[in-house]
Structures are given as structure tokens and as C-alpha cells.
Amino acid sequence: MSTTVTPAATLSSASASIASRRSVSIATILKWLVAICVAIVAVFPIWWMFNVVFSHPGVPISINPRLYPTSLSAGLNNILTIFTETDYLRAYYVSVMYTLLTIIGILLFSSMAAFEFAQFQFPGKNLLFGIVMISLMVPKAVTIIPTYLLTVQLGWLNTMQGLVVPGLASAFGLFMLIQFMKSIPAEMIEAARLDGANHFQIYWHVAIPLSKNALITLAILTFMSTWGNYIWPLIVAPSPTMYTVGQVVGLFNAPYSHTTVDIVMTANLLAAVPPLIFFLIFQRQIVEGIAHSGTKG
Amino acid sequence: MSSRTTRSIAHYLMLSPFMLLFAVFFLYPIVSGLFYSFFEWNASQTSHFVGLANYTKVFTSRNFEKATWNLLIYVSITVPLGIFVALSLALLVDSFSGFWAKFFRSAFFIPVVMPLFLAATIWRWIYAPNFGLLNTILGWFGMPSVQFLNDTGTMLYAMIAVDVWVSAGFNMVIILAGLKNVPRHYYEAARLDGASTFQQVVHVTLPSIRPVLFFVITYGLISALQVFDVPWLLTGSSFAEYGGRANALLFPVMDMMGRGFGSVRFGQASAYGFMLTILIVCVTAVMFALRKKFGDA
Amino acid sequence: MSSLQISNAAKAYGAVPILDNINLDIASGEFVVFVGPSGCGKSTLLRMISGLEDITAGEMRLDDRVINHVDPAKRGIAMVFQSYALYPHLTVFENMAFSLTMARAPMAERKEKVERAAEILRLTHLLDRRPAQLSGGQKQRVAIGRAIVRQPKVFLFDEPLSNLDAELRVQMRAELIQLHQRLRATMIYVTHDQVEAMTLADKIVVLNGGRIQQVGRPLDLYDDPDNKFVAGFIGTPTMNFLSARVKDVAADHIVVSGLGGDTAAAGLVIPFAGFDPSIREIQLGIRPEHATIAIDPASAEGLAAKVTLVEELGDLTSVHTVLANGERLVAQNHGRRHSGAIETVVRIAADKALVFDMAGQRLRPAKA
Numbered sequence: 001m002s003t004t005v006t007p008a009a010t011l012s013s014a015s016a017s018i019a020s021r022r023s024v025s026i027a028t029i030l031k032w033l034v035a036i037c038v039a040i041v042a043v044f045p046i047w048w049m050f051n052v053v054f055s056h057p058g059v060p061i062s063i064n065p066r067l068y069p070t071s072l073s074a075g076l077n078n079i080l081t082i083f084t085e086t087d088y089l090r091a092y093y094v095s096v097m098y099t100l101l102t103i104i105g106i107l108l109f110s111s112m113a114a115f116e117f118a119q120f121q122f123p124g125k126n127l128l129f130g131i132v133m134i135s136l137m138v139p140k141a142v143t144i145i146p147t148y149l150l151t152v153q154l155g156w157l158n159t160m161q162g163l164v165v166p167g168l169a170s171a172f173g174l175f176m177l178i179q180f181m182k183s184i185p186a187e188m189i190e191a192a193r194l195d196g197a198n199h200f201q202i203y204w205h206v207a208i209p210l211s212k213n214a215l216i217t218l219a220i221l222t223f224m225s226t227w228g229n230y231i232w233p234l235i236v237a238p239s240p241t242m243y244t245v246g247q248v249v250g251l252f253n254a255p256y257s258h259t260t261v262d263i264v265m266t267a268n269l270l271a272a273v274p275p276l277i278f279f280l281i282f283q284r285q286i287v288e289g290i291a292h293s294g295t296k297g
Numbered sequence: 298m299s300s301r302t303t304r305s306i307a308h309y310l311m312l313s314p315f316m317l318l319f320a321v322f323f324l325y326p327i328v329s330g331l332f333y334s335f336f337e338w339n340a341s342q343t344s345h346f347v348g349l350a351n352y353t354k355v356f357t358s359r360n361f362e363k364a365t366w367n368l369l370i371y372v373s374i375t376v377p378l379g380i381f382v383a384l385s386l387a388l389l390v391d392s393f394s395g396f397w398a399k400f401f402r403s404a405f406f407i408p409v410v411m412p413l414f415l416a417a418t419i420w421r422w423i424y425a426p427n428f429g430l431l432n433t434i435l436g437w438f439g440m441p442s443v444q445f446l447n448d449t450g451t452m453l454y455a456m457i458a459v460d461v462w463v464s465a466g467f468n469m470v471i472i473l474a475g476l477k478n479v480p481r482h483y484y485e486a487a488r489l490d491g492a493s494t495f496q497q498v499v500h501v502t503l504p505s506i507r508p509v510l511f512f513v514i515t516y517g518l519i520s521a522l523q524v525f526d527v528p529w530l531l532t533g534s535s536f537a538e539y540g541g542r543a544n545a546l547l548f549p550v551m552d553m554m555g556r557g558f559g560s561v562r563f564g565q566a567s568a569y570g571f572m573l574t575i576l577i578v579c580v581t582a583v584m585f586a587l588r589k590k591f592g593d594a
Numbered sequence: 595m596s597s598l599q600i601s602n603a604a605k606a607y608g609a610v611p612i613l614d615n616i617n618l619d620i621a622s623g624e625f626v627v628f629v630g631p632s633g634c635g636k637s638t639l640l641r642m643i644s645g646l647e648d649i650t651a652g653e654m655r656l657d658d659r660v661i662n663h664v665d666p667a668k669r670g671i672a673m674v675f676q677s678y679a680l681y682p683h684l685t686v687f688e689n690m691a692f693s694l695t696m697a698r699a700p701m702a703e704r705k706e707k708v709e710r711a712a713e714i715l716r717l718t719h720l721l722d723r724r725p726a727q728l729s730g731g732q733k734q735r736v737a738i739g740r741a742i743v744r745q746p747k748v749f750l751f752d753e754p755l756s757n758l759d760a761e762l763r764v765q766m767r768a769e770l771i772q773l774h775q776r777l778r779a780t781m782i783y784v785t786h787d788q789v790e791a792m793t794l795a796d797k798i799v800v801l802n803g804g805r806i807q808q809v810g811r812p813l814d815l816y817d818d819p820d821n822k823f824v825a826g827f828i829g830t831p832t833m834n835f836l837s838a839r840v841k842d843v844a845a846d847h848i849v850v851s852g853l854g855g856d857t858a859a860a861g862l863v864i865p866f867a868g869f870d871p872s873i874r875e876i877q878l879g880i881r882p883e884h885a886t887i888a889i890d891p892a893s894a895e896g897l898a899a900k901v902t903l904v905e906e907l908g909d910l911t912s913v914h915t916v917l918a919n920g921e922r923l924v925a926q927n928h929g930r931r932h933s934g935a936i937e938t939v940v941r942i943a944a945d946k947a948l949v950f951d952m953a954g955q956r957l958r959p960a961k962a
């Protein structure tokens with residue numbers, strides 16, 4: 001290869017680089033265009049739901065296609081209507097309790113078991129651990145009906161414990177916490193033992209604070225899956241007094257429910273508010289939690 | 298008593314809440330479900346042993362055939378399409394940096410935060426005939442109104458669109474985490490070798506994120522095989538009416554739930570659950586065998 | 595304060611023996627250092643004393659009370675870990691007060707004890723910080739502080755300085771010596787660094803392969819080792835070992851020959867009373883400072899040697915050589931630089947040479 005650079009060669013390479021710069025900029029424009037379009041597709045249905053709530057219901061779609069909110073008072077009126085004229089408030093309460101108790105139960109019981117599996121050796125450990133891990137592979141489809149029948153036998157139909165307790169036997173959170181607690185140095189636990197902490201104190205004063213991040217992530221993921229759980233409340237709490245938000249929304253959907261779109265969307269919007277708020281606050285933990293379970297699991 | 302045995306007792310005490318729940322609400326239901334699947338059950342609660350009759354009844358029923366057929370079409374479209382969209386979105390987000398990368402990631406992720414029952418209801422109204430948003434838009438272009446959720450030719454595809462809308466952000470986040478783990482110098486080396494952007498994706502990116510893709514595909518398959526919430530809420534949303542016109546949106550889990558709660562045939566429902574489990578376990582096993590064959594990256 | 599006796603202690607993981615036949619007396623207020631190569635069982639022995647590890651056989655007494663089955667927290671023992679084991683979610687104060695919190699001690703007592711310990715360790719201004727905001731040396735002091743607060747009978751240290759850089763290590767060593775003098779507590783310290791062992795210890799315990807090789811004061815181990823392992827482990831550069839044949843045995847000396855394969859030489863006279871004449875083959879241990887390079891090789895008496903490497907530290911020059919039979923020998927010149935010669939003669943101070951049998955056991959002259 002020659003090392004002398006002729007003027008022609010410099011010229012052509014210069015024009016090539018200009019051409020490539022231009023093609024890069026076209027690609028960049030295209031990239032932005034696609035990104036913005038996808039963002040619109042992703043966000044628009046939620047935006048539209050919001051607009052439906054905050055628009056005068058009387059105005060036909062052909063005149064107002066609900067591309068932006070038009071009436072604050074109509075929206076507030078819708079919210080008032082749904083709280084006063086339907087049992088939505090009660091459903092909201094049931095959903096909140098269901099979610100809260102499930103989060104507390106899962107965090108407490110999984111972290112206690114994870115602490116043992118991650119940090120200690122004891123007879124039977126490998127057997128127990130193996131059984132629990134195999135359960136991660138068993139699909140929900142196989143357990144849901146017998147679990148329902150068991151709940152019926154316990155007389156827990158239409159009760160809060162019927163909603164909450166069977167869901168606490170989830171190996172997912174346990175697995176996640178074990179992975180995390182394995183990284184707690186054994187010396188920290190031994191130091192606490194020498195300092196006179198008993199087994200439960202070591203768990204409570206050392207393992208729990210050190211696992212704070214993992215616990216927050218698990219709490220958020222549990223929140224999302226419990227708040228969004230549709231199928232279990234549907235079968236185990238069929239009485240209107242125990243309806244969850246999801247069931248009410250589903251009911252509004254049923255044919256002949258005679259619910260107008262603005263009321264349906266108000267119910268939807270109110271159901272969407274807690275997860276959206278959580279997302280805005282804990283975005284990093286949610287995204288990292290999901291990414292972590294995918295790349296490490 | 299030596300300190301060693303007291304310590305072992307402490308371990309079991311800490312484990313017991315979780316293990317007890319796990320035994321009662323996970324292990325017992327599996328065993329009892331297997332038991333139920335060999336019995337004829339009806340509303341009057343008298344049961345008698347019927348051998349494999351429940352299995353053959355399910356297997357030969359018209360609905361089973363329809364549900365399986367629907368599932369096959371659904372899975373073979375939604376999984377590849379979903380992964381392709383998620384991968385594209387991940388690459389798109391990855392090509393931005395700083396604020397805009399975060400912005401688009403959040404925007405694309407928002408549908409994941411929505412509970413499934415919400416996503417389904419919103420879309421149900423977007424798809425609504427005549428006044429639905431989509432048909433309004435079609436109307437602007439002078440096209441006739443389409444019965445997206447009532448026309449057997451479009452129902453499945455309308456549902457897949459919702460499905461991809463919901464799941465793309467979830468998978469994108471996992472793939473993004475995988476992309477972040479690809480060492481930069483791989484790309485630099487490829488660029489020095491004169492690889493185009495597309496070639497870099499095919500020859501550097503994809504092989505490097507193989508484990509993540511494996512997880513996303515396997516997880517996507519397992520959840521797609523158990524699809525329930527979205528088709529349920531896009532159709533009748535009650536045990537009296539589900540599956541949509543001509544059962545175009547009837548899927549196995551829905552069929553199973555319908556047999557259990559609609560017509561109180563828990564024996565058949567349990568048998569259904571086990572058949573589904575066998576299918577899912579087989580699919581998972583095949584996936585793991587494939588992963589072994591093509592090696593971990 | 596407190597004394598510790600260990601008799602016939604052993605430790606095995608399953609069928610694998612880790613420590614065997616450990617007998618040790620530690621007097622009250624003594625600073626004892628366990629030293630030995632990696633994996634020899636130092637940490638295991640320390641953890642057996644702490645109670646974190648069960649003892650497989652034997653007996654352990656603290657102040658004449660058998661503590662084999664006493665709970666670690668109730669032994670009156672505090673331990674400082676290599677990784678410091680500070681709790682990142684607690685402040686320095688809370689870390690140091692942890693044991694008192696667990697014992698539900700009143701706040702005033704916690705404050706008083708922690709502040710006293712903080713003063714000793716010059717940590718008073720750091721009490722509100724969290725471990726992440728401390729330097730390595732400060733973390734180390736907090737870890738020691740946490741031990742002091744408990745007012746233990748015995749302090750245990752497991753390689754506490756190994757995460758610090760060289761300079762800080764020297765400084766912390768000095769602080770530990772002061773601390774020991776101030777508290778007059780019994781301290782047991784594990785290290786694999788023999789300089790740390792030599793500088794800190796009242797008494798060194800040399801371990802190898804799960805057995806105690808020798809126990810003694812630092813300079814006693816240096817001057818009068820029991821076996822080749824101790825002789826080689828203590829002192830840098832390590833002691834030279836040369837095989838030799840016993841040519842002649844007299845009442846107060848022996849004559850050895852064949853050093854370095856040099857069969858022609860007249861032989862080296864080594865003072866040794868009461869040598870067992872049946873022993874024909876021995877090994878001589880010679881510290882580098884007792885071997886010097888002759889100034890004028892041509893006329894000097896000694897071992898012919900070939901220089902392979904010269905380490906010049908200014909005041910001290912270590913000359914690595916290889917002898918005719920391939921054995922290696924390190925010699926030292928004090929205050930004198932190496933001439934650059936390759937072929938040299940090494941002179942050995944015969945009266946300082948130690949005699950070992952072929953199994954590595956030290957042969958000592960009969961006492962006069």
C-alpha cells in the first residue's frame with residue numbers, strides 16, 4: 001500500500017466522509033421519528049383514558065375525539081359519581097388491603113426463610129431448597145383450581161385471608177432475596193453473634209437492614225403483581241362486598257352493564273393511579289428489579 | 298442440650314412460616330389436584346373415581362381443540378413478534394444517551410406498569426365499533442367501521458396487538474440490561490473490521506446477549522401458554538360468557554376456568570391443568586435443551 | 595485479666611483433620627501471635643477460641659472454666675475481623691454500641707462506654723459518621739473500638755491489618771502495642787506476616803499443617819528454632835540450609851564436610867557438645883547475616899559460589915549464590931557493596947550454624 005497521499009485521494013475520502021455524515025444524520029432523524037411514534041403509541045391509550053374522564057360526556061366522539069382533556073369539572077364529577085353511586089370505594093379499600101397485607105406477608109416470610117437458606121447450613125437444607133426451587137417451574141394453571149378448592153374447604157371464600165394467604169407461598173420473592181442475602185459477608189453475622197445478638201436479632205438488626213434495597217424492589221414488584229392480579233380475586237372473592245378494583249372494572253366491561261364509557265374510564269383511571277405513582281417514584285427500582293430477575297435468574 | 302441443636306431449632310423456626318404456607322398452599326394443592334383429576338365432581342359434591350375419563354373428555358372436546366388451535370396461532374405470532382419489538386426498542390433506547398435514553402425507556406415502559414385488566418379495558422374501548430378511537434380514525438380516511446373484537450378474522454390479531462403493547466416494555470428492560478453488559482471493545486473491534494451497524498447487531502450484539510434472549514423467550518413462552526386476563530377482558534368477562542364470538546379468543550386456561558367455575562366440573566378442570574402443565578414443562582425442557590446445544594454465551 | 599488453656603484440642607471438617615493435638619497456655623495480659631503459612635489453620639484455631647467454630651476434641655479453659663460449649667457471646671471474648679464487619683446502616687456510635695444495644699443496656703451506659711473507647715482510639719469526632727465515610731485505618735479503629743466497648747477478657751484479631759497499605763500498617767501496629775499496654779488485656783492475634791508477629795508478640799505460636807511447631811518469645815524462635823520449618827519461617831531472607839556429612843565427632847565440636855558439594859575442602863569445625871556419633875548426614879542452617887562474601891576470593895577460605903542475583907538496599911546487600919552441587923545460599927554484606935564478581939567465595943560463621951537432622955528436627959548441643 002502506498003503511503004503518499006495524492007490530492008485526488010484526499011478529495012475523494014473527504015467527500016466520502018461528508019456523504020457518510022449526511023447518511024448518519026438521516027438515520028438520526030429516522031431514529032428520533034420512530035422513537036417518538038412508539039412513545040406516542042405506548043403512552044397514548046393512557047392519555048386517552050385520562051381525556052375521556054376529563055371531557056364532557058355529552059359531546060360525541062366525532063366532534064371531540066378526546067385527544068386532549070376539555071373539562072376539569074366533568075372529570076371531578078365523574079370521580080364523585082363513581083365514589084358515591086357505585087361500590088368503587090369499597091373495592092378500592094379491599095384492593096389496598098389485599099395488596100398491603102400481601103406485601104407485608106411476602107416480605108416477612110420470604111426474608112426469614114431467605115436468611116436461613118442464604119447464610120446457614122442445617123440438616124435438610126438442600127432438600128427443602130430443592131423443592132422450593134422446583135416450584136418456580138410449576139405453572140400457575142395447575143395450582144389455581146385445587147388452591148381455590150382448598151380455600152373453599154377452609155371457609156375462606158369472600159374473606160381477606162382467602163385473598164391474601166394462599167398468595168404468600170410464592171417462591172419468586174424467596175429466590176430473589178436468597179440471591180441478595182448470599183452477598184452479606186458471613187463475618188457481619190458472626191460479629192453480631194459475638195456481640196450477643198440472638199438468631200432473631202441478627203435477622204432483624206443485621207440481615208434486614210442490609211437487604212433494604214432488595215426488599216424495596218420485592219415490595220414494588222409484589223405491589224404491581226398483586227394490584228394487577230385479576231384471576232385470583234375473581235374466583236375467590238365473588239361476592240360484591242369483596243370485589244377488588246380489577247373485578248369492578250371487569251364488571252363494567254360485561255355486556256348489558258349499561259355503564260357509560262366515561263364512568264368505565266374513571267374507574268380505570270383511579271385503578272391506574274397507584275401503580276403510576278409508584279412508577280414515578282420508584283422507577284429505578286422497578287426497572288432494575290425486572291432487569292435483575294431477567295439477567296441473573 | 299448443646300448449642301448446636303438449639304441453633305438448628307432456630308433455623309427451622311425461622312423457616313417454618315414460609316415452609317408451612319408453601320406446603321399447604323402449594324404442595325398440597327398439586328397433590329390434591331392430581332387426585333381430583335381422577336374423580337367426577339359436580340355441584341352436589343358427591344365424587345366418584347373415573348380413572349382417566351376426565352382427561353379423555355377434555356382431550357376430545359370441541360372447545361379443547363379450538364382453544365389449542367387458537368393458542369398455537371397466538372403463541373407462534375405473539376412470542377416472536379413481541380421479542381422482535383422488544384429487541385428493536387431496546388436497541389433504539391440504547392442508541393440514545395443521557396436524558397433521552399431515560400425518557401424513551403420510561404415512555405416505552407409505561408404500559409407494563411398498567412395492570413393487565415386496565416390495559417385490556419382501555420383497548421376494548423379503543424377497538425369499540427363506530428365510536429371507538431380506532432374506528433374514528435379509520436372514519437377520517439373514509440374507511441368503514443371494523444368490528445375488531447367481534448369479527449373472527451380480526452379478533453386474534455387485535456388481541457396480539459394489546460399483548461405486544463403490554464409486554465414489549467417488560468422485555469425491553471431486560472434486554473437493555475443485557476446490552477449494557479456487552480463490553481464496548483467488542484463493538485470497537487467490529488468497527489475496526491469494517492462492520493456496518495446492522496452487521497454489528499447481528500454478529501456482536503445478538504450473540505453477546507444470548508442468555509438474556511433465552512430468558513426472555515422462555516419466560517414469554519411460558520406466560521403466553523397461560524394467557525388469560527387479556528382475552529377474558531376483551532370478551533364477555535364472565536363465566537357465563539367468555540371466549541368471544543365463535544370462541545375465537547378461547548384459550549386453554551380460560552377453557553379450564555370455564556369448566557371449573559362455569560359448569561362446576563372441577564375434575565375436568567384439574568385434568569386440564571395437568572395437561573397444560575405437561576405441555577409447559579415440555580416446552581421449558583425443549584428450551585433448556587436448545588440452550589445447552591447452542592451453548593451459553 | 596484472664597488466662598486461657600487449650601489442651602489436646604483438635605478440629606476436623608467431616609473426616610478431614612484441620613487441627614490436631616493443640617496444647618497452649620496463654621497467660622493473663624499476654625500478647626500472643628499465631629503465625630504460619632496460608633491454610634495452616636490459624637483462623638480456625640482463633641474461631642474455635644471464639645466459639646464460632648465447634649471444637650471436635652480436647653478442652654478449652656478460660657480462667658479455669660471449661661468453655662467448650664459456652665455460647666460465643668457469653669465467653670467474654672471479642673473479635674476484630676479482617677473485613678472489619680462494620681454495619682453500613684449504623685453510625686460509628688451505633689456500631690460500637692451494638693453489643694450494648696443487644697443487651698438492652700441503658701442509654702447513659704452506652705454513651706459512657708462508647709465515648710471512653712472512642713477517646714482511647716481518637717474516634718470521638720467520627721461518632722456520627724457511617725462506615726462508608728471512613729478511611730481504612732479509621733474503620734479498623736472502629737472495629738477495635740467495638741471490641742473494647744465489650745470489655746472482654748480476651749481480644750481476638752484475625753489479620754486485622756491486611757487490608758491496609760504498608761505505611762498505615764506500621765502505624766496501626768504501633769497503636770496496637772500502645773493499646774495492649776494501656777488495656778493490659780489478653781490479646782490473640784493471627785497473621786501470616788512474620789514482621790507483624792516479631793514486632794507485636796510477647797509470645798509467638800508457629801503453626802504449620804494443623805500442628806503447633808513451636809511456641810516462644812520472638813527472638814527465642816529466631817535464635818533457637820525447634821525445627822527447620824520454624825527456622826525457615828522466621829527471618830527474612832530465609833535461613834540457608836546446606837546438607838553436609840559428619841566427618842569427625844569430638845567432645846565439644848564436630849567436623850563436617852561436603853558443604854555445597856565441595857569434597858576437597860578440609861571441613862568446617864562446628865562447636866557442638868555431645869553429638870550422637872551414629873548420625874552421619876545432617877543439614878546446617880545458616881542465617882544470611884552469618885554468611886559473607888569474601889573480599890579477596892583468590893586467597894580466602896570458604897565455599898566457592900556463583901553469584902546469581904544481587905539485591906542492594908544501600909546499607910545492606912543480599913547476594914544470592916548457587917553452590918557447586920546446586921544448593922542455593924544467600925549471603926549478606928553489611929555496609930559494603932558487591933564488587934560485581936561472579937565467581938566468589940562465601941565465608942560462613944561456623945559457630946552460628948544450627949544443626950538439623952535429615953527429618954528437619956533441630957539437634958541441640960548438650961547443656962554444659
Ligand SMILES: Nc1ncnc2c1ncn2[C@@H]1O[C@H](COP(=O)(O)OP(=O)(O)OP(=O)(O)O)[C@@H](O)[C@H]1O
Nearest residue numbers: 607612630631632633634635636637638639785786
Ligand atoms: N468450612 C470448612 N470446611 C472444610 N474445610 C475448611 C473449612 N474452613 C476452612 N477449611 C480448611 O481448613 C484449613 C485451615 O483454614 P484456615 O482458614 O484456618 O487457614 P488460615 O491459616 O487462617 O489461612 P489464611 O492465612 O489463608 O487465612 C484450610 O485448609 C481450609 O481449606
Ligand SMILES: [Mg+2]
Nearest residue numbers: 636637638752
Ligand atoms: Mg485466615
